[in-house]
Amino acid sequence: MLVTGKETRERVDLLCTGTVGFLGSHVLLEWLHSHPDGRVLCLARGAPGAAPRERVLAALATAAADCGTVFDVGAFARRVTVLPADLRVLRLRDDPGWQAWVRATDGFELLHGAANLSFREEDRGEVWSSNVDGTRQLLAELADTSGLHAVNYISTAYVSGTREGLITEEDTRCPEAFTNVYEESKWYAEGLVREHAASHAVGVRIFRPSIIIGHSRTLRTSSRTGLYKVVELLWRAAGHIPEGTPSVRLPAKRQASINLIPVDVVVDEMLAILDQGAATTGRVYHLTNERPLSLADLVYGVPPLIGLALEAEFSGAPRPRDNLVETVLLRKMRHYLPYLCYERTYDRTNVRACGADHGHAGDWLDLVRMREFVQAFLDELEAEARVVSGARSPDGTRVSDGTRVSDGTRVSDGTRAATAALATAPSGALVGSSTGAESVL
Numbered sequence: 001m002l003v004t005g006k007e008t009r010e011r012v013d014l015l016c017t018g019t020v021g022f023l024g025s026h027v028l029l030e031w032l033h034s035h036p037d038g039r040v041l042c043l044a045r046g047a048p049g050a051a052p053r054e055r056v057l058a059a060l061a062t063a064a065a066d067c068g069t070v071f072d073v074g075a076f077a078r079r080v081t082v083l084p085a086d087l088r089v090l091r092l093r094d095d096p097g098w099q100a101w102v103r104a105t106d107g108f109e110l111l112h113g114a115a116n117l118s119f120r121e122e123d124r125g126e127v128w129s130s131n132v133d134g135t136r137q138l139l140a141e142l143a144d145t146s147g148l149h150a151v152n153y154i155s156t157a158y159v160s161g162t163r164e165g166l167i168t169e170e171d172t173r174c175p176e177a178f179t180n181v182y183e184e185s186k187w188y189a190e191g192l193v194r195e196h197a198a199s200h201a202v203g204v205r206i207f208r209p210s211i212i213i214g215h216s217r218t219l220r221t222s223s224r225t226g227l228y229k230v231v232e233l234l235w236r237a238a239g240h241i242p243e244g245t246p247s248v249r250l251p252a253k254r255q256a257s258i259n260l261i262p263v264d265v266v267v268d269e270m271l272a273i274l275d276q277g278a279a280t281t282g283r284v285y286h287l288t289n290e291r292p293l294s295l296a297d298l299v300y301g302v303p304p305l306i307g308l309a310l311e312a313e314f315s316g317a318p319r320p321r322d323n324l325v326e327t328v329l330l331r332k333m334r335h336y337l338p339y340l341c342y343e344r345t346y347d348r349t350n351v352r353a354c355g356a357d358h359g360h361a362g363d364w365l366d367l368v369r370m371r372e373f374v375q376a377f378l379d380e381l382e383a384e385a386r387v388v389s390g391a392r393s394p395d396g397t398r399v400s401d402g403t404r405v406s407d408g409t410r411v412s413d414g415t416r417a418a419t420a421a422l423a424t425a426p427s428g429a430l431v432g433s434s435t436g437a438e439s440v441l
C-alpha cells in the first residue's frame with residue numbers, strides 16, 4: 001500500500017514532464033481546458049531550430065488537431081510556463097524561473113510522463129538514463145520543495161514483464177523477466193517514485209496505460225510508437241513483397257490479446273482520478289481496455305488493409321523459416337513479437353472503485369472500429385508518401401514548413417527519408433540475400 005497524500009487545496013497547479021510528446025500533450029491540453037484557473041510548468045527539451053516553449057505549444061496544437069479542434073494559443077499560453085530541461089542533467093533549485101513559479105503557486109502536483117520509449121537493447125544506456133536516472137534526478141530536485149501535493153507517474157501496464165494471467169494493480173513485485181529495457185526501466189522508476197512518496201510523505205499515483213492509439217472519435221494520432229510502428233513497418237514492406245510470396249507466419253499464443261486504448265480514454269480516466277484529489281492517492285491505476293481485441297482478430301483482420309497476408313502460428317515451437325520475406329519481417333518485428341505471446345488480463349479494480357471507468361460502458365473497440373483506426377493511419381502514411389514524391393498534400397496544398405501538411409498532420413523526417421528510399425528501391429532487391437532484402441523491407 002502506498003502513502004496517502006496531503007489534503008488537496010482548492011487550486012492545484014501542475015508540474016509536467018513529457019508534454020512535447022504524444023500522451024503528455026493530450027493530457028495537458030485537456031487539463032488546461034478543464035482547469036481554467038490552473039497554471040502549468042512544463043520541463044521540456046529543445047530541438048534543433050525549436051525552443052522548448054515552441055515545442056510544447058506545437059505539441060498542444062498537434063494534440064488539438066488529433067482531437068479535431070484548433071488550439072487557441074492566446075487562451076492558454078499565459079498559463080503555460082516552459083523551462084528548458086533535460087531530466088538526465090536537471091538542475092531546478094537554482095533556476096530563477098523555477099523559484100518564481102513555485103513562489104506563485106498555492107500548491108501543485110507533479111505529472112511525470114517523460115520517457116524514452118525505445119525497446120532496443122542497443123539503447124539501454126539512453127533508456128536507463130532518461131527513465132530511471134532522470135526520474136531519480138527529478139525527484140531529488142523536488143525533495144525539499146514545499147507545495148508539492150502529489151507525484152503522479154505515467155508508467156506502463158507492461159511493467160508486468162513476462163508475467164501472464166490476472167495482473168492486479170496492487171501487484172508491484174518484480175516479474176521474473178522483462179520483455180525489454182523499456183519495461184524494466186519503467187518498473188524501476190515506479191519503485192523510485194514509491195520510495196520518494198513514502199520518505200517525503202507526499203501522495204503518489206501510478207498510472208499504467210496499455211498501448212495507446214489515436215483519438216476515439218477522430219481516429220487521429222501524432223504517435224508513431226507501439227501499434228503504429230508495427231503498422232508502418234508492415235506498410236513499408238507490403239509494396240515490395242513479390243506476388244506469390246507465401247503468408248508470413250507470426251509465432252503467437254492462441255489466447256493472447258492486444259490491449260489497445262484510445263488516447264482520449266486514457267486522458268479522461270487519468271484526469272477523473274487526479275481531480276478527486278487526495279482520495280485517489282496511494283494507488284496504482286491500470287488505464288487499459290476492459291475488452292481487448294484477440295490476437296487472432298488483429299492478425300487476420302488488419303493486415304488485409306495493408307495488402308499483406310499474415311498468419312498466427314500457435315505451435316509453440318516455430319517451424320524453420322524458408323521464406324526470405326518472412327525471415328526479414330520477423331527480424332524487423334522482433335521487438336514487438338513477444339507481445340503476441342502473453343495471455344493476460346489487466347485488472348482495473350482501482351479505476352472502477354473511483355468511478356473513472358465511464359469510457360468502458362460499450363464494446364467500443366471492436367474489430368470494425370479497429371480497422372477504421374488502422375485505415376485512418378494508412379491514409380496518413382499514403383498522404384505523407386505523396387507529399388514526399390510530389391511535395392503536395394492530397395488536397396493540393398503545398399507542404400509549408402517541411403514537417404506538417406496543411407491539416408496539421410506530422411510528416412517526420414524519418415518517414416520522409418524512408419518513404420523516399422522505398423520509392424526508388426527495385427522490388428527485385430528482395431530476391432537474394434537477407435541483407436539486401438532487409439535494406440528494402
Ligand SMILES: NC(=O)c1ccc[n+]([C@@H]2O[C@H](COP(=O)([O-])OP(=O)(O)OC[C@H]3O[C@@H](n4cnc5c(N)ncnc54)[C@H](OP(=O)(O)O)[C@@H]3O)[C@@H](O)[C@H]2O)c1
Pocket residue numbers: 017018019020021022023024043044045046085086087088112113114115116117129130134154155156157186208209210211212213223225226
Ligand atoms: N504511447 C504509448 O502507447 C504508451 C503506453 C503506455 C505508457 N506510456 C507512457 O506514457 C508516457 C508518454 O509516452 P508517449 O507515447 O507520449 O511518448 P513520446 O511521444 O515519445 O513522449 C515522451 C516525451 O518524453 C520526453 N523525454 C524523454 N527523455 C527525456 C529527458 N531525458 N528529458 C526531458 N524529456 C524527455 C521526450 O522529449 P523529446 O521530444 O525532447 O525527446 C518526449 O517528448 C511515457 O512515460 C510512456 O512510458 C506510453
